Amino acid sequence: xxxxxxxxxxxxxxxxxxxxxxxxxxxxxxxxxxxxxxxxxxxxxxxxxxxxxxxxxxxxxxxxxxxxxxxxxxxxxxxxxxxxxxxxxxxxxxxxxxxxxxxxxxxxxxxxxxxxxxxxxxxxxxxxxxxxxxxxxxxxxxxxxxxxxxxxxxxxxxxxxxxxxxxxxxxxxxxxxxxxxxxxxxxxxxxxxxxxxxxxxxxxxxxxxxxxxxxxxxxxxxxxxxxxxxxxxxxxxxxxxxxxxxxxxxxxxxxxxxxxxxxxxxxxxxxxxxxxxxxxxxxxxxxxxxxxxxxxxxxxxxxxxxxxxxxxxxxxxxxxxxxxxxxxxxxxxxxxxxxxxxxxxxxxxxxxxxxxxxxxxxxxxx
Amino acid sequence: xxxxxxxxxxxxxxxxxxxxxxxxxxxxxxxxxxxxxxxxxxxxxxxxxxxxxxxxxxxxxxxxxxxxxxxxxxxxxxxxxxxxxxxxxxxxxxxxxxxxxxxxxxxxxxxxxxxxxxxxxxxxxxxxxxxxxxxxxxxxxxxxxxxxxxxxxxxxxxxxxxxxxxxxxxxxxxxxxxxxxxxxxxxxxxxxxxxxxxxxxxxxxxxxxxxxxxxxxxxxxxxxxxxxxxxxxxxxxxxxxxxxxxxxxxxxxxxxxxxxxxxxxxxxxxxxxxxxxxxxxxxxxxxxxxxxxxxxxxxxxxxxxxxxxxxxxxxxxxxxxxxxxxxxxxxxxxxxxxxxxxxxxxxxxxxxxxxxxxxxxxxxxx
Numbered sequence: 118x119x120x121x122x123x124x125x126x127x128x129x130x131x132x133x134x135x136x137x138x139x140x141x142x143x144x145x146x147x148x149x150x151x152x153x154x155x156x157x158x159x160x161x162x163x164x165x166x167x168x169x170x171x172x173x174x175x176x177x178x179x180x181x182x183x184x185x186x187x188x189x190x191x192x193x194x195x196x197x198x199x200x201x202x203x204x205x206x207x208x209x210x211x212x213x214x215x216x217x218x219x220x221x222x223x224x225x226x227x228x229x230x231x232x233x234x235x236x237x238x239x240x241x242x243x244x245x246x247x248x249x250x251x252x253x254x255x256x257x258x259x260x261x262x263x264x265x266x267x268x269x270x271x272x273x274x275x276x277x278x279x280x281x282x283x284x285x286x287x288x289x290x291x292x293x294x295x296x297x298x299x300x301x302x303x304x305x306x307x308x309x310x311x312x313x314x315x316x317x318x319x320x321x322x323x324x325x326x327x328x329x330x331x332x333x334x335x336x337x338x339x340x341x342x343x344x345x346x347x348x349x350x351x352x353x354x355x356x357x358x359x360x361x362x363x364x365x366x367x368x369x370x371x372x373x374x375x376x377x378x379x380x381x382x383x384x385x386x387x388x389x390x391x392x393x394x395x396x397x398x399x400x401x402x403x404x405x406x407x408x409x410x411x412x413x414x415x416x417x418x419x420x421x422x423x424x425x426x427x428x429x430x431x432x433x434x435x436x437x438x439x440x441x442x443x444x445x446x447x448x449x450x451x452x453x454x455x456x457x458x459x460x461x462x463x464x465x466x467x468x469x470x471x472x473x474x475x476x477x478x479x480x481x482x483x
Numbered sequence: 484x485x486x487x488x489x490x491x492x493x494x495x496x497x498x499x500x501x502x503x504x505x506x507x508x509x510x511x512x513x514x515x516x517x518x519x520x521x522x523x524x525x526x527x528x529x530x531x532x533x534x535x536x537x538x539x540x541x542x543x544x545x546x547x548x549x550x551x552x553x554x555x556x557x558x559x560x561x562x563x564x565x566x567x568x569x570x571x572x573x574x575x576x577x578x579x580x581x582x583x584x585x586x587x588x589x590x591x592x593x594x595x596x597x598x599x600x601x602x603x604x605x606x607x608x609x610x611x612x613x614x615x616x617x618x619x620x621x622x623x624x625x626x627x628x629x630x631x632x633x634x635x636x637x638x639x640x641x642x643x644x645x646x647x648x649x650x651x652x653x654x655x656x657x658x659x660x661x662x663x664x665x666x667x668x669x670x671x672x673x674x675x676x677x678x679x680x681x682x683x684x685x686x687x688x689x690x691x692x693x694x695x696x697x698x699x700x701x702x703x704x705x706x707x708x709x710x711x712x713x714x715x716x717x718x719x720x721x722x723x724x725x726x727x728x729x730x731x732x733x734x735x736x737x738x739x740x741x742x743x744x745x746x747x748x749x750x751x752x753x754x755x756x757x758x759x760x761x762x763x764x765x766x767x768x769x770x771x772x773x774x775x776x777x778x779x780x781x782x783x784x785x786x787x788x789x790x791x792x793x794x795x796x797x798x799x800x801x802x803x804x805x806x807x808x809x810x811x812x813x814x815x816x817x818x819x820x821x822x823x824x825x826x827x828x829x830x831x832x833x834x835x836x837x838x839x840x841x842x843x844x845x846x847x848x849x
Contacts, residue, residue: 140768146491147620148646149823158654159622188621190650195686199648203713203735207763207799209770254513255554280514282565284556288524320561322721325690347569349715355688369569397573402506404575407643433573452705457515 119219120183122168123201127178128210134178141211142182144204162187179214192225194389215380217395218388223422226354229392231363232425233450235419236392238379239339239363240275240314245481246444247452248273248474250459252298253280259294263301265466269459270305272315272470274450277302278342279318281367283284291317291329296336316365319343323352338362340392344369346381349410350389357390360404365430366391379409383416393428395454401434407446418450419449430454437473444480453477485585486549488534489567494576495542500544504533504626507577508548510570519830528553537829545580558591560720560755581746592720595758597729599784599790599816602758605705605729606641606680611847612810613818614840615796616825618664619646625660629667631832635825636671636679638836642818643668644708645684647733656679657683657695662702682731685709689718696726704728705741706758711734712747716755720812731796732757745775749782759794766809767800773812774833796820803839810846819843 118203123145129137139151142165147154154160162185169181190196198471202213229235237243250269252262257471262283269277277298295317306312319329319341326348333341342365345353357364366386371378394417397403399410414429431447432454443453459469489511495503503515508531513520520526528551535547556562568579584592593600603609616635618628620655628649635643643664651657661683685695685707692714699707708731723730732752735824737744748762760783763769765776782796797813798820809819825835 144768146648147622148648149620150827153823153826154620155829156622159620162654163620163622187652187654190652193650193687193691195691195710196648196650199650199686199710199713199735203647203710206736207734207769208728248535254520254523254525254529255511256517256529281569282512282514282554282562284559284562285598286556287554288528288553290794320556320565321559322561322717322724324557324721325561344561344565344569346715347715349563349713351688352715355690358688368573369565370572382832393777402510403573453499460519461516463521482590 119186119221121186121189121219122181122183122223123133123202123213123219124179124181124215125205126173126212126214127180127290129178131172131176131178135167135170137210138170138178138180138182141165141180141205142167145182145200146184146188148204151200151352161185175177178381185280186219186221189222192222194226194354197222197226198350213380216384218422220422223424226388226390228387228390228421228424229427230357230390230425231392233428235423236363236428239366242275244449245475246449247275247428248477249278249452249454250274250470250473251278251280251456253456255282255286257281258337259289259297262289262294263297266298266313266315267301267305268466269470270302271309272467273282273474274313274470276314276316278316278365280404281318281342281344281369283318284320285325285329292332295333299336299338314340316340316342318367319356323355324358326352327359330356334362340365342367345386345389347392350385354389363392364390365393365395367395368397376478378405379412379416383413387417387421387424391427393430393452395430395432397433398431398435400439401432414447414451426450428452432456437469437476440473440476444477449481485587486551487555487566487585487588487652488547488549488583489579490545490547490581491571492539492578492580493546497542497544499537500546501533501536503544504546504548504575507531507546507571508533511548511566512550512554515568527551532617541583552585552587552844555588558588560592561717563588563592564716582750584788586788589790592754593756594753594787594790595756595793596723596791597758600791601795602729602794608641610815612815612843613641613794614843615642615644615818615820616640616836617644617646617820617822619648619822621646621648621652625655625663628655628660629663632664632679632681633667633671634832635836636668636677637675638833639677639840640679642680642682644682644731645821647684647710647735649684649709650686651691651695658698661699661704665702665704674808679705682706682708684733685722689721690724691723692718696722700728705747706731708733711757713736716751720755729758731754731759731761733761734763744771745778745782749779753783753787753790755794759796759800759818761796763799764797764801766802766805767798769799780813780817791818794818798822803835803842806839806842807846810843815847
């Protein structure tokens, strides 16, 4: 059978695990007591089935449940998410730790449209690790941000994104910030030959986001960013469909930590179409365990049906001095995101950015 | 100062709490080290400020932070959510437990457009508690669901909603289900004088959701439902703006439990415009503590600037025999949602529904 297979880690006594798994299979599909399911079509094509029940090293039960594809409404992105973890997310004893999707669902969701290769082509960088930073903080004028971007671009940074906090503020409207920053990047490109990719942040209701997308494209933006968990994954999915540009995913509001972080940022964001996924890595103020980071980046890059690999973008407190160690861990199909650390010395943005660029190029060479 | 005031419960040693609170004030606004903030406008109009630090009975630190309104981009619903809990949601030591919004933000978000009073008017029920159930399970044809709805309507149930799992499935398309169910409700109304309110569930990408809204309105639907956390709160907000109909909120995918549940379901869903909020209460399989339920319903109904009160809809495993106790706890400005329990005896849907209706009417009288 081609089923959607979802695994949950259950915090229940071992003796209760089998019953708990059966309850989840009901909860996530028919959401009625088992006796109410009297229809054969519903039994065969809707109802979840416990496929296996195992115990991990810590004694937690791992329940794997198969959900017939029919219930996902042909892979509607909202419906799919509801089947994976809708009601069970509300029960404190279950964490969703893995999904396996059969070919029809992978074909319906499609994943990244550009992926690692598309981003490399856009950046004209074939093999080495990539560099990324953000214009920030929120509060600067478009002019000040464009000037900061120019420093980063002159230093040779590959990708300069908006801070995820840059919305459509009165003191820094989207429609002024984006052309100013694109112009600054183009001017640096004319002068130096290095064309940094500026990535505007889209933020708001769906109407606002799609209007910002239109403005960004009209101004010549070549990629965009959004925060999928803040906008909602189905909205992010529609953005990917509409964009015809590479889309970066920002982790803001991704604290639904009862999705295992490697599943959420590694698999689900790729499934929903992020070409590059920013996540908070082990080396920084968010303290994601190394093993989680390893699994997360493997999920972003490994072969997965027809889905393109997505580019891992570790951030969240990366310091310049950690670059060699980080690239040894993450490998070259990685874009390192360094933020505030580049601005920590007043008047030295260009020099620190240049040091960042050099250290990534050197570490990639070994 | 008119600030957005947010409270976090911190799981850190008492000696570290003050520094941790300062770090959150930075993280949620400028997201750079403090030394990078050199601009007076940013210091005064963007940067968060720790307003107070207290300790609760269990010794956990409660940090209250004031965020200047300017950072929220005039109350853009996505931006606001990012300021409240964007990056901090990714740090495992913080739970967001309360928000206070100044008048400009309340005016920007607006909250419920119909609220308790609008729903009572629509239902023509002045004071007693209201009754609600769902047509389900997923897998039935529109005809079968309409016939189930007719049983519920004939029994006198006030509101019959779609199960949140009913999307736009090939075996039960939205465009067939909704007119079939509306017709069934109208036929029962003609025969009995009781016009049950049928509430279709909207599900999918923003385009799909807004198209479903159009179909529902064209067919004469008088209210709609959506799952805000599944669609994304900013998408839900735009739905409320477009609907011109009462909107019910379903808790599916609301397992971002590092929002305190009473804050998320009680305050945030009301702020984002839900006229009625379905939540999983203490009497059922989700085990929400009573104190949380009490706080949640108080937040939905208490005076809050210009925001209309929203109708609490406890569900998640309500049994017929608990109705009197539940109404004693929740009071009459409540809509009880009974689901699978009404279908547990084959062929007795009408009788069990009738018993539900009677028990609510009787309990409301006392």
